[in-house]
Amino acid sequence: MTPRIRRIIPLITASLLGLTACGGGGDTATPAAAPTEKIKLTVGLFGDFGFKPLYEEYKKTHPNIEIVENVTQFNDHHNNLVKRLATNAGAEDVVAVEVGYVSTFTAQPQKFNDLKQYGLDQRQGDYLDWKWQQGLSKDGGQVLGLGTDVGGLAMCYRKDLFKKAGLPEDRDEVSALWPTWEEYIATGKKFAAADVAGAKFVDSPGEIFRAMVNQAPVGLYDAQDTIIVDSNPDVKKAWDLSNQLTAEGLTAKLAAFSPPWNTGFAKGSFATIICPAWMTGFIQEQAKDATGKWDIATVPGGSGNSGGSHLMVPKQSKHPKEAAELINFLTSKENQAKVFKEEGTFPSIPSLYDDPSIQNFTKPFFGDAPIGKIYSEAAKALKPQHLGPKEADVRVAIGNGLGRVEQGKQTPDEAWAQVLEDVKKIK
Amino acid sequence: MSTLPLAVTRRRRRGVRHTLDTRVSPYAYVAPFFLLFCAFGLFPLVYTAWVSLHEWTLLSDTQTFIGLGNYGTLLADGYFWNATFNTLSIGILSTVPQLVLAVWLAHLLNKRLRFATLFRISLLLPNVTSVVAVVVIFSQLFGRDFGLINWVLGGLGAGQIDWAAGTATSHLALSVMIMWRWTGYNALIFLAAMQAVPRELYEAATLDGASNLKQLRKITIPMIRPTIIFVVIVSTIGAMQIIAEPMLFGQSTGSGGGLATGGPDRQFQTLALFVYEQGFANSTFDFGYASAASWLMFLAVVIVAGINFLLTRRVKGGLV
Numbered sequence: 001m002t003p004r005i006r007r008i009i010p011l012i013t014a015s016l017l018g019l020t021a022c023g024g025g026g027d028t029a030t031p032a033a034a035p036t037e038k039i040k041l042t043v044g045l046f047g048d049f050g051f052k053p054l055y056e057e058y059k060k061t062h063p064n065i066e067i068v069e070n071v072t073q074f075n076d077h078h079n080n081l082v083k084r085l086a087t088n089a090g091a092e093d094v095v096a097v098e099v100g101y102v103s104t105f106t107a108q109p110q111k112f113n114d115l116k117q118y119g120l121d122q123r124q125g126d127y128l129d130w131k132w133q134q135g136l137s138k139d140g141g142q143v144l145g146l147g148t149d150v151g152g153l154a155m156c157y158r159k160d161l162f163k164k165a166g167l168p169e170d171r172d173e174v175s176a177l178w179p180t181w182e183e184y185i186a187t188g189k190k191f192a193a194a195d196v197a198g199a200k201f202v203d204s205p206g207e208i209f210r211a212m213v214n215q216a217p218v219g220l221y222d223a224q225d226t227i228i229v230d231s232n233p234d235v236k237k238a239w240d241l242s243n244q245l246t247a248e249g250l251t252a253k254l255a256a257f258s259p260p261w262n263t264g265f266a267k268g269s270f271a272t273i274i275c276p277a278w279m280t281g282f283i284q285e286q287a288k289d290a291t292g293k294w295d296i297a298t299v300p301g302g303s304g305n306s307g308g309s310h311l312m313v314p315k316q317s318k319h320p321k322e323a324a325e326l327i328n329f330l331t332s333k334e335n336q337a338k339v340f341k342e343e344g345t346f347p348s349i350p351s352l353y354d355d356p357s358i359q360n361f362t363k364p365f366f367g368d369a370p371i372g373k374i375y376s377e378a379a380k381a382l383k384p385q386h387l388g389p390k391e392a393d394v395r396v397a398i399g400n401g402l403g404r405v406e407q408g409k410q411t412p413d414e415a416w417a418q419v420l421e422d423v424k425k426i427k
Numbered sequence: 428m429s430t431l432p433l434a435v436t437r438r439r440r441r442g443v444r445h446t447l448d449t450r451v452s453p454y455a456y457v458a459p460f461f462l463l464f465c466a467f468g469l470f471p472l473v474y475t476a477w478v479s480l481h482e483w484t485l486l487s488d489t490q491t492f493i494g495l496g497n498y499g500t501l502l503a504d505g506y507f508w509n510a511t512f513n514t515l516s517i518g519i520l521s522t523v524p525q526l527v528l529a530v531w532l533a534h535l536l537n538k539r540l541r542f543a544t545l546f547r548i549s550l551l552l553p554n555v556t557s558v559v560a561v562v563v564i565f566s567q568l569f570g571r572d573f574g575l576i577n578w579v580l581g582g583l584g585a586g587q588i589d590w591a592a593g594t595a596t597s598h599l600a601l602s603v604m605i606m607w608r609w610t611g612y613n614a615l616i617f618l619a620a621m622q623a624v625p626r627e628l629y630e631a632a633t634l635d636g637a638s639n640l641k642q643l644r645k646i647t648i649p650m651i652r653p654t655i656i657f658v659v660i661v662s663t664i665g666a667m668q669i670i671a672e673p674m675l676f677g678q679s680t681g682s683g684g685g686l687a688t689g690g691p692d693r694q695f696q697t698l699a700l701f702v703y704e705q706g707f708a709n710s711t712f713d714f715g716y717a718s719a720a721s722w723l724m725f726l727a728v729v730i731v732a733g734i735n736f737l738l739t740r741r742v743k744g745g746l747v
Contacts, residue, residue, distance in 0.1 A: 082710060086485045104710055259679050260570060269572065393709050403691025407592040427711050
């Protein structure tokens with residue numbers, strides 16, 4: 001990515017030393033003091049986490065550590081991880097796990113190292129409580145993962161397209177257009193009525209659906225890990241509203257993260273997109289020559305979380321202690337702040353939210369939108385939602401249903417019936 | 428002296444060694460193939476059959492024997508039959524035109540041409556190209572909004588087609604990709620067979636006033652019949668196992684859906700892709716179910732290849 005930052009090393013080293021010193025498990029060797037043995041740590045990620053400058057920085061204080069990053073596509077990454085855990089071979093020393101999968105993995109605590117052994121339970125006070133809880137084993141006894149970022153929701157929109165459609169451009173005025181999703185759809189109809197050439201109101205209903213479900217107090221699973229897609233009225237409401245977007249012809253029918261969707265950014269094929277913090281980095285990467293055209297407004301329907309990850313150390317790692325130290329470094333308060341400024345992924349450490357360097361952080365790409373302030377507010381208002389072990393499969397089943405409606409293959413009712421059938425089969 | 432008995436025993440020993448050599452060494456020569464086949468062919472086949480009789484997932488350490496339970500569920504699973512239909516449909520759409528085209532291309536290249544080798548080699552190039560590259564490029568050509576094919580169609584006044592969304596259109600698009608990769612390869616095999624057809628037959632036919640097409644139909648095709656049977660069987664088996672094209676097509680056209688559902692309506696999910704979805708692409712990793720599906724797929728391949736064998740054998744062979 002763009003420029004690199006490397007500073008504040010002494011501070012971090014000091015905090016690291018302090019941590020390992022008070023960490024239990026009888027392991028008191030200082031990390032920087034014994035550079036005798038060369039150690040290679042592998043880090044398995046999906047997409048760019050903006051860690052590369054941090055590795056360089058880490059190597060300065062840990063000259064014996066070599067870090068190799070493997071990046072795989074989102075689905076493949078998590079699928080491979082399951083296989084590698086099952087076969088006890090091939091997993092990286094540090095693996096990233098997205099929130100949609102985290103409960104799948106924390107349900108198998110025997111496959112991961114308890115980071116408590118390395119003193120990382122000390123970090124609990126830093127974190128948003130729910131983010132911390134998501135990284136624990138089911139019984140709460142083990143610390144399996146430390147959070148990187150949270151995906152507080154906002155809505156990104158194209159100012160130039162809004163102007164063409166005769167809609168307001170100012171982010172506060174735009175936010176005022178859609179306190180609720182119904183009003184969001186109403187705005188979409190106005191946009192469609194203006195008939196802006198080559199542009200639809202939204203990319204596709206898939207991510208909107210995900211956001212709406214995430215805003216509800218209870219989502220696809222109840223607290224007992226039972227799938228409640230068929231009985232949760234909030235899920236059905238999200239389904240209906242998503243299909244309304246399709247019925248009104250407001251979507252560009254571009255599935256998220258597909259190549260045509262990427263092209264859609266460059267061509268300006270859609271005017272709004274649901275924007276968890278990490279999406280800002282993505283937009284900036286895809287729509288390189290659209291500086292100043294995108295802006296960020298609040299999301300309809302209240303706050304919610306979409307995405308965000310944890311870092312975990314599989315049991316099969318040969319260097320769990322070093323891997324845990326690296327996680328501690330990568331998720332430290334200072335480094336989460338740095339990664340946010342570079343990549344847009346928003347910290348899961350609440351004490352940063354009122355930090356002036358975050359509060360006053362703006363990005364020229366988004367018309368100097370105060371993204372630090374916007375996402376701090378979004379993260380503060382977040383209500384956590386319980387996620388079940390097969391979230392990803394349930395989402396695929398529902399996503400396929402939305403796709404069938406979008407492609408005109410089924411009516412929303414037929415598609416919903418098939419979704420419920422598919423979901424029932426998920427074991 | 429003992430020279431005589433020694434010579435006799437030596438001769439006899441040589442005789443034993445000789446018979447041992449002629450009897451056993453052929454087996455030793457073919458053994459590497461069969462050892463490899465047992466390790467990578469036979470063992471997986473048998474082991475898959477064993478797994479298919481169990482409730483067997485990657486994530487759980489216990490496997491319960493359930494007999495033919497997986498097969499029962501499978502035969503009642505609409506998605507399995509949907510995948511079977513898609514496989515046959517894509518198979519027919521791609522194989523039939525492909526073989527006709529291959530025979531025609533081979534016939535053209537069988538004439539005396541300048542730069543014949545260049546043409547023959549270039550036939551093989553699409554087959555050498557990586558399937559990923561082929562699918563990515565073709566997915567762009569078949570793109571809905573900015574695809575070249577829709578652009579041309581739009582220019583001709585026909586509307587835009589969402590290739591990946593429709594069942595027929597997606598099968599057509601996939602068939603084009605498969606044909607692109609395999610037509611040249613099959614043409615070269617046909618060409619090799621055609622070159623073994625005696626030239627005098629064509630000369631005699633020309634003297635008798637037979638047209639080019641007639642010569643192809645009455646001389647070439649009957650004479651290369653064994654090759655045609657071979658190519659039909661091999662292409663059938665290949666077509667029944669298509670997986671990379673639909674999987675990558677789904678990803679690169681963003682037709683939504685999961686990793687391996689072949690579109691949100693499973694409109695282009697083939698049997699192999701179905702197996703992959705059940706075994707590897709959803710978080711259940713249902714090996715038992717996927718194994719049962721693989722076995723049914725194996726049977727389907729045998730049946731379809733058998734039917735094709737019987738059909739192509741009826742092509743009239745020989746000239747006399």
